[in-house]
Ligand SMILES: Nc1ncnc2c1ncn2[C@@H]1O[C@H](COP(=O)(O)OP(=O)(O)OP(=O)(O)O)[C@@H](O)[C@H]1O
């Protein structure tokens with residue numbers, strides 16, 4: 001029998017491992033584990049100066065694995081003049097991914113369009129990311145439970161942690177997340193985050 005421990009960790013095995021890790025990162029079980037970790041750990045954000053548009057582009061790039069439905073179109077409307085901002089990259093990436101997955105799941109029945117947009121609000125010095133879909137929208141009965149951990153309308157297919165993680169992460173950044181039903185139909189979730197360092201004691205890398 002081959003001793004795998006003696007095999008070099010290079011060559012053909014590396015891409016395969018990369019694929020496995022990539023698949024895990026976008027699989028249901030991977031999402032559950034990542035959301036459980038995000039929800040349960042009490043660490044403060046590890047700030048680094050980030051290009052929020054780059055994070056959104058990265059999440060959309062993963063979209064083909066996340067929203068593998070040809071009837072679902074994913075578009076972007078990114079503000080090119082967005083300032084670079086101090087963020088916990090992993091936390092915001094996970095939050096945008098959770099919103100994109102919810103939008104994709106909302107479009108499962110009929111297909112439709114998802115648009116991720118970014119903007120800067122100079123009046124309050126905040127950057128924002130909105131994820132809008134043209135699905136059925138949020139049912140009135142579901143509104144009070146939206147951000148409550150483990151509250152899901154998806155039965156066994158949902159753990160109800162996605163939005164709880166989004167809220168926890170944005171609040172750790174001294175930001176907020178809001179949900180609305182769009183007048184033209186569908187739901188929109190908007191994250192707003194301070195564009196400058198919110199706390200003197202926070203560390204920046
Ligand atoms: N874009 C959306 N349109 C309509 N309803 C939504 C949308 N996003 C979230 N919801 C509602 O909010 C609930 C909570 O969402 P959340 O992401 O926290 O949990 P989940 O998607 O059910 O499970 P999980 O994300 O843990 O797999 C959903 O079950 C759904 O009813």
Ligand SMILES: [Mg+2]
Pocket residue numbers: 098101102158161162163
């Ligand atoms: Mg979800």
